[in-house]
């Protein structure tokens with residue numbers, strides 16, 4: 001099982017284009033794949049990790065541009081629910 005297949009049906013191209021810059025490329029660490037009950041704690045744990053990733057800004061932009069139910073797990077330090085709220089906030093602005 002790879003991170004790409006389980007977090008997104010269409011993984012971002014930067015995982016192939018810049019794997020050395022994407023800190024999670026190839027990871028199978030379960031913290032990236034929390035269930036709904038542990039998602040908030042996982043995202044909190046990954047905020048710093050993702051914040052230091054060289055692809056963070058591109059990752060966040062990509063994650064927020066994807067259809068709401070096409071992504072699972074943590075991307076750019078955000079959970080599915082957090083991305084949904086961020087999208088609504090950005091659309092309302």
Ligand code: SF4
Pocket residue numbers: 022023024025049050051053054055056059060074075076077
């Ligand atoms: S910001 Fe986080 S989820 Fe996005 S590529 Fe980097 S480590 Fe992976």
